[in-house]
Amino acid sequence: TDGSRDAWFVGYSPDIAIGVWVGFDDERSIKLSGSQAALPIWSELAIRLIPRDLPDFEMPTGIVQRRIDPRTGQLATSRCPENRPEFFIAGTEPTTYCEVHGGGMWERVKETFGLSS
Known part of the structure; x- marks a missing residue:
């Protein structure tokens, strides 16, 4: 976000959505981007929560x-x-x-x- 006050990353599969936010309550700068701060945490969660043999997304009708x-x-x-x-x-x-x-x-x-x- 503006001033690097926080960082976030959201990813999803057909069965689960995971969002990670990293920052301070007092809005101090963390001086990191989402890919530097939030993505590594998201990746660890995804490895544990999302099965490897996950089916593809189904194409919606229309x-x-x-x-x-x-x-x-x-x-x-x-x-x-x-x-x-x-x-x-x-x-x-x-x-x-x-x-x-x-x-x-x-x-x-x-x-x-x-x-x-």
């Missing part, structure tokens, strides 16, 4: 995942140098393939015939 080109926000093609998964409310996801890096027509053919991964 949410879809698409790989996008982060530069354009359009659907990524095989020619995009970077792509990342992004989540959308169904019906709001991009429908245009990346026009900067090309490959859009081939991606549409793969999708039409169920060849896209």
Whole structure:
């Protein structure tokens, strides 16, 4: 926070949320960031409380995942140098393939015939 008066870290799994706050009651500076002060404590708790074989999060109904080109926000093609998964409310996801890096027509053919991964 401002002036390094406290530090915090919050993490979660499908079954548990853990929040750690570190600071003084009199607002003295701890001179540490969340990753320096709170994260190590959180990590110790998580190791003890969160099972290693934890299932993945379930995709909520009405949410879809698409790989996008982060530069354009359009659907990524095989020619995009970077792509990342992004989540959308169904019906709001991009429908245009990346026009900067090309490959859009081939991606549409793969999708039409169920060849896209």
